[in-house]
Amino acid sequence: MxxxxxxxxxxxxxxxxxxxxxxxxxxxxxxxxxxxxxxxKTAQLARVAELQAAGALQPSQLSRLAASDIDAAPLQGQGRWLAPYIWLLDNQIVQGRVGYDVIIPVQAEGLAEPLLVNLGWTAALERRDSLPVVEIAPQIALDGLLRTKVDGLLLLGQNAEDSGQWPMRIQQVNYAQLSQQSGLPLFPALLYQQNESEFTPHYQPVVLxxxxxxxxxxxxxxxxxxxxxxxxxxxxxxxxxxx
Missing domain, CATH: 1.10.287 (Helix Hairpins)
Incomplete structure (x- = not known):
């Protein structure tokens, strides 16, 4: 033509x-x-800023609020680690190093259900079949950001590896599955700790x-x-x- x-x-x-x-x-x-x-992303950043300006929630408030009201909200309080449960979230890269995010259930003061807490990052060992040994304090000062939608993407294989001993490696945070594995009635939210500790906090609500x-x-x-x-x-x- x-x-x-x-x-x-x-x-x-x-x-x-x-x-x-x-x-x-x-x-x-x-x-x-x-x-x-x-x-x-602009709307997400504006919401995070608005919630930060409103002040941190207390654990006792969570059960009275909808999931949409607590998502991206700051939370502060005290809690107790429910030993021996520790999950290591796989494939977390910080400053070019591969490792895990350490996730534990915490009985927060004022909240009936245990709350999942992401303590931060720890380096992986050279051998894939060995998991790092992590030390968890029995009492936890909660100070972080709540998220309700954190399942992520499971590409291949099973999510939670059941080795018969703790810690256990997981590929994503799935409230129902982790609740079943631990026998704990988990609250459907994950708190990303932001205070410095032996673990490295690296979560960002908006990556790009x-x-x-x-x-x-x-x-x-x-x-x-x-x-x-x-x-x-x-x-x-x-x-x-x-x-």
Missing amino acids: RIKLAQQFFVLNTLWVILTLTAFAILINLSWWQLNRATE SPEKHRGYALQWFLLGIAVLGVALAASHQGKANYE
Whole structure:
């Protein structure tokens, strides 16, 4: 198919037109998705800031609030570790080193159900079949950020490894499964400790900033424009002649 555009001739192949428009549509959709993610991250950051400004919750308040009200809220209080339960969340990377997040159930003062607490990161051992030995204080000063949706993604294999002894390695935090494994009626939230201890706190409520998402959106948009430009350049046959 031969067309004239702006006094220039272009020869278009139907298959290449379809492929070009498909690629362009995909890239523009990716750009739009990144813009939507930027909007979502902006809203998340605003909510975290609002909850931080409102002050920390106490454990006694949790059972009276909806999950949407406590998600991303700060919490402070005192609690007691329910020994011997320790889960090591696998594949956690901090400063380029592979390790685990140490997760324990805590009986918080004022809360009937045990609360899961992510104490922070600890380094993995060289041998995969050996787990690090972690020391847990019997009394825990709770000071962190609550999240209610923390299941994550399980790609392959089972989630919780039952070695018959603690600690046990897990691939994701699943309240129902960990409750069944421990026999504890766990409260459906996870507290990410933020105070410094023998473990390294590293949780961030927003990993990629809105600015980065907008940057990726611009990149996808420019790639879409580039696809159209390359297709037009390849089909260009020269300037139209007039007699």
